Amino acid sequence: MDWNAFHLSLKLAVWTLVLLLPVGVVTGRWLARTQTRARPWLQALFALPLVLPPTVVGYYLLVLTGAQSPIGELITSWFGVSLVFSFPGLVLASVLVNLPFAILPVQRAFEVVSQELHDAAACCGMNPWQAFTRIEMPLAWPGILSAAVLTLGHTLGEFGVVLMVGGNIPGETRTLSIAIFDRVQAFDPGAAGRMAGLLLLISLVTVALGYGVLEGRSRRARGSG
């Protein structure tokens, strides 16, 4: 069992979630409310990681953030770090790949909050922030929870982009899924099996917890309805 890889996977998942969830909530809500004609294009852009092979996303990230690229040079000169083959690069890749998992469920959740409820909140004297926190968020939170669970689960299991951008540096960029691949390549099925089992268990528990919370909520709603 590669506990370093396990620790790194958890760290990556938590960082991705912490960075991505606020972005998902803000972007998802904006997409749900905006009247812009560019909406289908923006939605397509955010959904791209779902349909593109991870290697393609990884390739473009390498091109864009590599040490020779203008962006890569800028980041190195500002922060003194290289994004390629480093943990920050891994986080950036993970955030980008998980955009659809964080944004789309949140968007759907906010779309359920009807214009009528927005009007009612405003006419109740709530300012936009009060309406957001007291009406929109409580109604949209199942979608936000789904987004969090999907992001967490997907980050833990992410392989292609992580390998492309981060490589396989022990303690730095080697996540659990890469460690499994590594062990299989090294004809060590015992270690690979243990790590795969652990990943399976964590993913199952995470998703089940998410569904459990949603189920409890809908049961309460049915009970009161």
Add this chain to the structure above:
Amino acid sequence: MLSISLEHDTPDLGVEFQLPIGKLSAIVGPSGSGKTSVLRAVAGVLITRRSRVIFDGDIWADTEQRAFRPAHQRPLGFVSQTFGLFPHLTAAENVGAALTHLPRRARAREAQSCLDAVGIGGLAGRRPSELSGGQGQRVAMARALARKPRLLLLDEPFSALDRSTRKRLHVELKRLQNSLNMTVVFVTHDLDEAAQLSQTLVLLRHGRVVQQGPTPELLRRPATVEAARLMDFANLARARWVGSDASGITLRWGDVLLTAAGGSQSQPTDTVSWTVRASDVLLVKHNHPEESRLGTILPAKVVEVIEMGDSVLASVSVDDSGGEILRMRLRPGAVRRHNVYPGSQVRIALHPQALVLMD
């Protein structure tokens, strides 16, 4: 006065009218006439291309002066067609949502007293999904009134309710308005409802004001053919202008001479549109003692008789009018007394005051 002037593109709006303060006013129009948009613009939740909304001298919106007071700062209550209750909150919490300026305990107390006031204090802990249509409407009303608004806006508030609940809530709305002396504006597509409840009426169609004025006056005297059609005046016809004198305006309708007291069209013109309500076309017995006071008496032949609950709708072809048909609403007793059946000959009276000339 509540002065409203709005222009917008989607939906198309171009309205300008004034409503009295402290009265119950209705905005009536068919679906898609823009009445809900007008109400939302007054509430400040629909931002129109150009708007000027002034309530009792208080400017809520004026595009030219770049003045706009957001909805949450306007002293109003709003009840939408399906009530807009927050589904995750109980009835008391829904009402409390309009009282966020109060401390938590005072808010709960006030919310309870608002629910008590509309007669559903016992349902405070229920969520909207557990309430009937009438109960939901009362919660929405309690919430709208909780902030003690100066203006109450109601968007088809009774359309989702069954008939008996609707009738009961009509009475309660009138009672409420009388006791609070509040300015109430409600929109409806039901002219009968508007006629029963409102003191002032605005007729809207395709985002334009067709006619406005005191409700009884407007219901009696449509100013245009469009207004008459919207108010379901069954008889619309055109006649030639013959002349006018102290007794009224004389019209030639086919070979028949009619006298009208007037209407929005009072200037001599070649042809003029006129209307008369079906209930104002009267049946007259032969040798009626006060025949001369009933107006123009015309012989006619009954072509159709349709029973409509407690009234009968009869269509008659007026002799010498060129085959024109008039519709009249009669009591069942009158139908029996006058032997009104298809093919029977009757005499009808059109009083000058009942004939309305229109633009």
